[in-house]
């Protein structure tokens with residue numbers, strides 16, 4: 001009985017909401033620290049961080065935990081909301097709800113659903129491109145001995161029969177060049193591309209250079225886009241406002257749900273929760289604003 | 297300022313013959329209501345008017361008329377027990393309203409509180425929750441021990457007493473946007489959990505009461521805190537947190 005109670009009962013559902021909600025708060029902190037490198041660091045460090053985040057096994061485990069939490073939190077949240085609606089089949093003709101509760105606390109499901117829409121859009125914009133987009137720009141990470149200049153990697157020249165390709169001043173070579181490379185198969189070189197990022201010589205397996213997906217560029221491009229940059233920035237800020245309201249109620253609510261309250265603890269949790277709910281979304285929102293308006 | 301002693305009001309009152317038929321809000325005009333009268337006295341006045349016009353009087357629940365029985369379950373102008381805090385409807389006075397006001401009077405709205413007639417709802421769901429665990433088992437063979445022989449820390453005694461002040465009025469359910477009964481159940485669980493006499497059956501008590509609460513069809517608490525604001529007895533949200541702790545402890549056993 002105890003077992004099924006821990007999944008099905010009203011209170012147990014609240015424990016899960018609280019646990020997943022607080023885990024997502026931790027996730028937010030980690031994600032924020034990563035994003036802030038867009039302001040306080042440079043393209044190279046940001047891309048190195050992105051590479052680490054997509055390859056490190058510990059991060060992989062954390063990311064799966066995050067996906068599971070979001071799904072569980074959303075499904076449980078919607079389930080609870082449906083049950084709660086059913087608990088009052090006939091509504092009141094007149095309700096003065098603001099007399100006794102805050103706007104955020106009454107709209108957690110709406111706020112949460114908006115966050116879900118944001119998460120899906122956000123993942124399509126960045127995560128999906130990072131993982132699946134063949135047109136993802138690539139930046140040179142490592143040039144293998146002798147063939148590279150600072151801004152230029154020449155395995156041959158246009159005139160000579162050897163393969164030739166050039167990297168732009170930021171060290172990017174992009175998919176167009178990868179396409180060229182794939183079709184260039186001359187002399188001692190039979191160039192091929194591995195994992196979208198690594199150029200090597202098929203003949204002897206020698207790696208010519210290693211590229212890295214340029215998340216920095218697509219982020220900057222999105223928010224600086226002539227046509228859509230302003231809209232993307234605005235919507236991002238709006239989404240963070242929604243998150244702020246969700247957390248303004250949610251953070252302290254999670255502790256109440258788990259029964260973690262006391263005369264000493266509760267005021268601290270409430271103050272910290274309010275600060276968290278304002279600061280974290282504000283810092284997230286500051287990044288696209290900085291990119292759109294201030295980044296040269 | 298000489299505020300008008302008697303006021304004229306417009307009422308919108310929920311009328312419903314019984315639980316099987318549809319109801320609707322019906323408009324009434326009531327003149328010369330003394331601002332010193334209580335809300336229930338105002339309804340008495342309306343009913344006298346209705347009876348003299350050979351109409352069916354409005355059915356509403358009431359008993360003690362002094363704020364201790366919890367019967368007077370009316371949702372007035374969008375708030376449980378109307379526009380005042382820390383009171384039941386019988387303690388609400390007409391001085392809270394102005395001349396010409398339109399006042400909505402509706403029954404508690406909850407799947408677990410079916411309407412019997414007009415403004416009267418069936419709150420026996422609360423009784424069933426109580427029967428599921430809101431008691432301590434005592435051997436009454438004639439050798440009962442005085443409760444006061446077991447020492448209780450003052451703070452716990454006070455908190456248990458505060459929780460025990462719940463009169464089961466149902467305002468928490470009525471006002472909660474989720475129709476949740478967790479303030480009521482939290483108070484009842486806490487009242488015993490805080491005392492040594494209640495510890496004996498603590499595990500079954502919280503499991504059984506919460507199970508019954510869920511079966512009755514009450515909603516789930518989202519900690520909006522509306523119940524605490526509207527509760528006539530000032531039952532605190534802390535009692536819900538305590539119930540949640542007790543429930544976790546019990547489910548891990």
Ligand code: HEM
Nearest residue numbers: 018021024025074077108109112113116250253254257518
């Ligand atoms: C990064 C994203 C999110 C974070 C950090 C977050 C955090 C939280 C926290 C801490 C709570 C309070 C839990 C409690 O009261 O016990 C909460 C409640 C809630 N969340 Fe989220 N949430 C997020 C996304 C979502 C999403 C995507 C949904 C989807 C629909 C959602 C729906 C809800 C609902 C309905 C509640 C109220 C549930 C209740 O109190 O019963 N949240 N959230």
Ligand code: SF4
Nearest residue numbers: 462463465466468527
């Ligand atoms: S907790 Fe308060 S509002 Fe709820 S039933 Fe008890 S006295 Fe009424």
Ligand code: FES
Nearest residue numbers: 361365366368386
């Ligand atoms: S009639 Fe008893 S509390 Fe109002």
